Amino acid sequence: MKIKINGKEEVSDKDSLSLSELLKIAKVENPEMVSVQLNGAFVKKEDIENTKVKEGDEIDFLYFMGGGKN
Amino acid sequence: MKKLKFISKILHTKFLKEDPHGSLHMPVYENVAFEFKRAEDLELAFLGKKPGHMYSRISNPTVEHFEQRVRAITDATAVMAVSSGMAAISNLIIAIAGSGDNIITSKHLFGNTYSLFERTLKDWGLEARYIDLTQPKDVAGLIDTKTKAIFFETITNPQLEIADVKALSSIAKENNILLIADTTLTPPYIFNSREFGVDVEVLSSTKYISGGATSVGGLIIDNGTYEWSKSHKLKADAKKYGPFTLLNRLRREVYRNIGACLSPHAAYLQSLGLETLPLRVDVSCANSLTIAKFLEKAKKTKAVNYPGLNSSPYYEIAKRQFADKPGALLTFDMESKEECFRFMNNLKLIRRATNLNDNRTLILHPGSTIFCEYDTETKKQMGVRDTMIRLAVGIEDKEDLISDIQDSLEELK
Numbered sequence: 001m002k003i004k005i006n007g008k009e010e011v012s013d014k015d016s017l018s019l020s021e022l023l024k025i026a027k028v029e030n031p032e033m034v035s036v037q038l039n040g041a042f043v044k045k046e047d048i049e050n051t052k053v054k055e056g057d058e059i060d061f062l063y064f065m066g067g068g069k070n
Numbered sequence: 071m072k073k074l075k076f077i078s079k080i081l082h083t084k085f086l087k088e089d090p091h092g093s094l095h096m097p098v099y100e101n102v103a104f105e106f107k108r109a110e111d112l113e114l115a116f117l118g119k120k121p122g123h124m125y126s127r128i129s130n131p132t133v134e135h136f137e138q139r140v141r142a143i144t145d146a147t148a149v150m151a152v153s154s155g156m157a158a159i160s161n162l163i164i165a166i167a168g169s170g171d172n173i174i175t176s177k178h179l180f181g182n183t184y185s186l187f188e189r190t191l192k193d194w195g196l197e198a199r200y201i202d203l204t205q206p207k208d209v210a211g212l213i214d215t216k217t218k219a220i221f222f223e224t225i226t227n228p229q230l231e232i233a234d235v236k237a238l239s240s241i242a243k244e245n246n247i248l249l250i251a252d253t254t255l256t257p258p259y260i261f262n263s264r265e266f267g268v269d270v271e272v273l274s275s276t277k278y279i280s281g282g283a284t285s286v287g288g289l290i291i292d293n294g295t296y297e298w299s300k301s302h303k304l305k306a307d308a309k310k311y312g313p314f315t316l317l318n319r320l321r322r323e324v325y326r327n328i329g330a331c332l333s334p335h336a337a338y339l340q341s342l343g344l345e346t347l348p349l350r351v352d353v354s355c356a357n358s359l360t361i362a363k364f365l366e367k368a369k370k371t372k373a374v375n376y377p378g379l380n381s382s383p384y385y386e387i388a389k390r391q392f393a394d395k396p397g398a399l400l401t402f403d404m405e406s407k408e409e410c411f412r413f414m415n416n417l418k419l420i421r422r423a424t425n426l427n428d429n430r431t432l433i434l435h436p437g438s439t440i441f442c443e444y445d446t447e448t449k450k451q452m453g454v455r456d457t458m459i460r461l462a463v464g465i466e467d468k469e470d471l472i473s474d475i476q477d478s479l480e481e482l483k
Contacts, residue, residue, distance in 0.1 A: 006119040030086060030121045035314055042312035063121040064148070064317045065129035 001055040019048045019059070028061050035062045076259055079142045080344050085135060086121075096135035098338045102126050118322065128326050132334040136341040140289060143344075144258050144271075147294025148317035150325060151287060151337060155254055155274025156182055157330035158288035159221075160190075162272055165316060165324045166248060167218040168303060169195025174212050174219070176203040176233075177451050178226040181440040183252070184452070206237035210245070218303070219248040225255040225388075225397050227426075228436045228460045229453040230375050232384040235391060239267025246300040254278075255397040255426070258291075259348050266391060269296040270316070278351060281343020282429035285336035292316050350429065350465055354398035357431075357471060358463040362400050364472050370409075370479050373458075376400035398463040399426055401436075407456040409482065410435050414459065416478035419470055426462030431471055434460045 002011055005026055012025075019038065023031050036043045037060040043051055053059065074082065085096060104123045106112040114120035123129045137149040152158050163186075167173060175187065177200045187198035199212045203222045220242050222233050235251065242249035251268040253261055257278045263271040271291040273279075280287060298308035298315035311318040325331070332340075355378070362376035374381075377388035377396035388396040404410045414422055414433050423432045424439055434440070441454045449455075463471070 006114060006117075033086065033121060035312070037310060041309055042314075044312060060119060062118045062311075062314075064118065064314055064321055065121065065123065065134065 001053075003053055003056070004058040006060055007058075017053045019043060019051045019053060022053055022059065023048070023061075026061070030063070033063055035064070036060070037062060076143055077345070077348055080139050080347075083135070083139045083142045086138065087131075096132055096338070096341065098334050099123075099126070099131045100334050118318075126334065127329055127331045128321065130331075130334050130337070132341075133332050133337040136332070136337040136344070139341060139344055140258070140291065144291050144293075145264065146271075146291045147313045148292040150290040150317065150320055151275070151332040151340070152290065152325065153288065153330040153332050153336075154286050155252075155272065155276060155288040156186065157328075158272040158274070158290045159183060159252065160186060161320060161325050161328060161330060162250065162270060162290050162316075163191060163196070163219075163221075164328070165319045166301065166303060167196055171195075171216050171218045171303075172197040172199050172214070173221050174199045174201060174209060174217060175221040176200060176223075176226065176231075178203075178229045178231055178453055179223060180227050180252070180254075181436075181443070181452075183223075185443065203233040203238065204231050206234055206241060209238065209241050213241075213245045213247065217245070217247050218301070219250050221250045221252070223252040223255070224261055224391070225377065225399065226453075227255060227399060228401050228440075228458065230377055230382075230384070230399065230401060231453075232377060232387050232391065234387060235263075235266040235268060242269070243267070246297075248296050248301070255399055256392055256395075257347065257351075259351055260392050260395045260397065263291070264293040264295065267295070269293055275340050275343075277425070277427035279343050279347060280340050281346060282350070283425050283427075284343060285333075285339040287332050287336050287340050290320065350427075351395055351398075353465040354427065354463050355395045357465065357468045358396075358398045358400055360468045361461065361463060361471060361475065364475065365400075365402050368475075368479055370413075370482055371402045371404060373403040374400065375402065399460065400463065401458050401460050403455065403457040404459065405457065407435070407437070410457065410459050412482060413478050416481045417474055418477070419466070419474040420461070428462065429464050429466075431464040431466060432462045434462070436460050 039058050115122040115124050133151050137151050141149045239249050249269045251271050253271050254274045273289050275287040275289050294313045298304045304315050307315045359378045362379050365371045365374045377384045420431045420433050424434050437454050437456045
């Protein structure tokens with residue numbers, strides 16, 4: 001499936017992918033400091049494990065720098 | 071390993087990036103700009119999609135480590151270190167409110183905070199609605215659709231009044247408005263703001279945290295308890311940023327644009343100060359009680375006011391809210407302003423200076439200093455008398471402090 005990560009188009013050979021799996025595959029830096037947006041909406045930390053990504057989704061990994069921690 | 075306690079958390083807050091030399095202290099990154107390997111990385115960092123410091127007015131590794139340490143001891147969702155306590159208040163209010171909005175507070179505020187509300191922000195259309203916050207039942211009547219927050223000081227300075235924080239929190243929650251506490255006199259370790267229902271804490275870290283007046287700084291601590299989708303001003307951001315809505319608004323707009331950043335050197339000093347905060351709090355609170363009891367018995371002094379005294383109307387609530395550590399600020403009255411000045415001038419050890427929670431004990435006549443810009447009637451409303459002296463107690467040996475006060479009182483005869 002085709003998805004967009006941080007504005008860049010990516011192709012995954014998997015049909016089903018959770019956001020937590022995507023965090024590992026994308027080798028996100030400082031994962032404990034990252035916040036996740038799915039199609040422009042904030043995803044709660046407790047929902048990252050079970051939220052599935054589908055064809056055409058846009059995922060953004062955000063950092064606020066400093067004192068924020070998800 | 072069990073969950074770490076307060077001091078251990080401060081001392082063992084991990085660096086977000088390993089130091090190449092194994093430094094135990096976060097070094098002072100006294101630089102402005104940070105280089106990126108690729109232009110694309112710089113773009114991502116500007117968009118907040120790559121962790122990296124770009125420019126020290128916006129974020130800096132030394133400042134960030136100080137923020138992380140404060141986050142570790144408060145378990146807050148977000149912490150921002152700023153250039154002063156006043157910068158913490160002004161950044162926060164500008165982020166959450168605008169022209170036509172109002173906040174509910176008390177006239178019993180630090181003089182500069184009152185001036186910020188009544189002069190600086192009033193000119194930009196913010197209304198401050200004043201009420202006695204020690205009477206929470208009267209607060210709800212002032213709230214309307216334009217009310218953005220209740221703002222209070224956990225111990226007012228210099229009136230030393232203490233509001234019932236849980237009662238204020240209930241009112242704020244019922245009305246979907248923010249509860250903001252200025253905890254300068256009761257920083258983390260004395261007061262657990264989250265436990266008492268405070269949404270956002272602001273404080274002057276210049277005071278207790280800096281480790282003895284080593285540097286000027288302030289903190290904004292977001293407990294993550296407020297649902298930002300209920301804020302008219304920030305609800306659009308809430309969808310995108312969830313619990314980090316305030317942090318995003320500050321870091322990517324208000325704090326960045328106003329430029330009241332904490333310097334890396336000050337962050338280093340404040341981080342060091344934080345390490346010994348509990349030790350200094352314990353000694354200064356114990357000294358305060360000893361001095362307050364002495365002044366209560368002294369012949370020339372009257373109206374001794376310290377929340378740790380049984381005679382204080384706030385004794386019970388202070389015990390409940392501040393874990394038997396009711397701060398290190400006390401006031402007392404003398405016969406006249408002239409006698410206040412003569413007493414202050416007689417002192418040999420206690421310093422005449424405006425600050426509090428310095429390691430040294432400092433003395434001040436509030437009416438002629440912090441509140442000098444106000445007329446007599448306004449000072450009366452603010453609970454500031456010309457006969458009042460403020461003592462900000464430090465960590466000296468208590469016998470030396472008592473001796474200095476005793477000698478000074480005897481010289482008045």
